[in-house]
Amino acid sequence: MENNGKVSIIVAAYNAERFLEECIKSVLNQTYNNWELIIVNDGSTDSTKEIAESYLSEKVKVINQSNQGAITARNVGFYHAEGEFLVILDADDIIYNTKLEKQVDYIRSFDSCENVSLVFGRSHICDENLQITREAAVHMPDENYSYRNKIFETNLFPIHAAMFRKNNLKKLHSLDDITIPDWELWLEVIEYGNFKFHNDFVCAYRHHESMSAKKDMSEFQIKQREGILKKIVVSPRFLIADDRVKFNVYYSTARSIHKFSGFNRAVFYYKSALKYNIFSIKCIVGLIFAWFKFNV
Structure with missing residues (x-):
C-alpha cells in the first residue's frame, strides 16, 4: 500500500x-x-x-x-x-x-x-x-x-x-x-x-x-495508583475540572486501592471523593466496607 x-x-x-x-x-x-x-x-x-x-x-x-x-x-x-x-x-x-x-x-x-x-x-x-x-x-x-x-x-x-x-x-x-x-x-x-x-x-x-x-504485588500496585494520582491532581486541567470529574478521580482511586486491600488508604480516598458528591451511595457503601476492612 x-x-x-x-x-x-x-x-x-x-x-x-x-x-x-x-x-x-x-x-x-x-x-x-x-x-x-x-x-x-x-x-x-x-x-x-x-x-x-x-x-x-x-x-x-x-x-x-x-x-x-x-x-x-x-x-x-x-x-x-x-x-x-x-x-x-x-x-x-x-x-x-x-x-x-x-x-x-x-x-x-x-x-x-x-x-x-x-x-x-x-x-x-x-x-x-x-x-x-x-x-x-x-x-x-x-x-x-x-x-x-x-x-x-x-x-x-x-x-x-x-x-x-x-x-x-x-x-x-x-x-x-x-x-x-x-x-x-x-x-x-x-x-x-x-x-x-x-x-x-x-x-x-x-x-x-x-x-x-507481578499482579500479586498489592503494595506496589497501591503505590503505583497513588503515584499516578499525584500526577493528575497537579494537572492544570484537573484543577479547573468540574466536581463530577474530581469525584470520579478520587472514587476510582479508592476502588482500585480497596481491591488491593489497602483499606486505610481507600477510606481516605472515599472521603476525598465525597467532598465532591456527598450524596453518592456507592461511595458511602465503599467507605463503610473499607472502614470495616471488607473487600469489594
Missing part, C-alpha cells in the same frame, strides 16, 4: 527468548511497509540478544544495554526513533498484520479537520499459545464526557492497542517516580490532541505464568 508516514515500533526486551520471535514476526508481516522496528535488549541473560540480532536489517535495529528496566529501555528506543508515529509493543505480545495500515489511515483521516494525537483499537487477551481467552477492557467515556476527563479516572486501553504522534514528546515516561507508565504517557499525549477509537482488533496481549506473580 502507499506509504503515509513512518511508524517506529519500540520493543523493550528482557529475557524474552520464549516469545520474542513471534513478536518480531508480527511486525514483519504488516501490510503497511513504512516502519522501523527498534528492539532494546535490556541486559538479557538468555538468548534474547541472539534472536533479536538474527533479524537485523535496514528496518530492524537492535540496541544492547545493561539491565536498567523497561521504562528506561523504552526511552532509549524513543530517542532512536525516526518515525512520525510510535507504537509500543511488549516482547511477549503481538500486533495483527493490518494494525499499522488501519491506524495510520485512521489518524491521517483527521489531519484536515481535527487535531488528533492518538488512535486506538481493540485487543485480545491470550494464553501462552496465543489462544484468545477474552477481549481486553476498553474504557470509553459516556455521552457528554470526553477522553480528556476519562483519562483522569483510568488507564483507558493496553499500550500496544494505540498509535500516537511522536512530535512534542520529549520522552516516553518519567524515570524517577512510581507511577503506572502507560497511563502517565497518555496523560501527556492527550495534551497535544484528541484520542480517537476505532472498532478493529489490532493486537494480542499475552497473559502467562510469569506475569501472575
Whole structure:
C-alpha cells in the first residue's frame, strides 16, 4: 500500500527468548511497509540478544544495554526513533498484520479537520499459545464526557492497542517516580490532541505464568495508583475540572486501592471523593466496607 508516514515500533526486551520471535514476526508481516522496528535488549541473560540480532536489517535495529528496566529501555528506543508515529509493543505480545495500515489511515483521516494525537483499537487477551481467552477492557467515556476527563479516572486501553504522534514528546515516561507508565504517557499525549477509537482488533496481549506473580504485588500496585494520582491532581486541567470529574478521580482511586486491600488508604480516598458528591451511595457503601476492612 502507499506509504503515509513512518511508524517506529519500540520493543523493550528482557529475557524474552520464549516469545520474542513471534513478536518480531508480527511486525514483519504488516501490510503497511513504512516502519522501523527498534528492539532494546535490556541486559538479557538468555538468548534474547541472539534472536533479536538474527533479524537485523535496514528496518530492524537492535540496541544492547545493561539491565536498567523497561521504562528506561523504552526511552532509549524513543530517542532512536525516526518515525512520525510510535507504537509500543511488549516482547511477549503481538500486533495483527493490518494494525499499522488501519491506524495510520485512521489518524491521517483527521489531519484536515481535527487535531488528533492518538488512535486506538481493540485487543485480545491470550494464553501462552496465543489462544484468545477474552477481549481486553476498553474504557470509553459516556455521552457528554470526553477522553480528556476519562483519562483522569483510568488507564483507558493496553499500550500496544494505540498509535500516537511522536512530535512534542520529549520522552516516553518519567524515570524517577512510581507511577503506572502507560497511563502517565497518555496523560501527556492527550495534551497535544484528541484520542480517537476505532472498532478493529489490532493486537494480542499475552497473559502467562510469569506475569501472575507481578499482579500479586498489592503494595506496589497501591503505590503505583497513588503515584499516578499525584500526577493528575497537579494537572492544570484537573484543577479547573468540574466536581463530577474530581469525584470520579478520587472514587476510582479508592476502588482500585480497596481491591488491593489497602483499606486505610481507600477510606481516605472515599472521603476525598465525597467532598465532591456527598450524596453518592456507592461511595458511602465503599467507605463503610473499607472502614470495616471488607473487600469489594
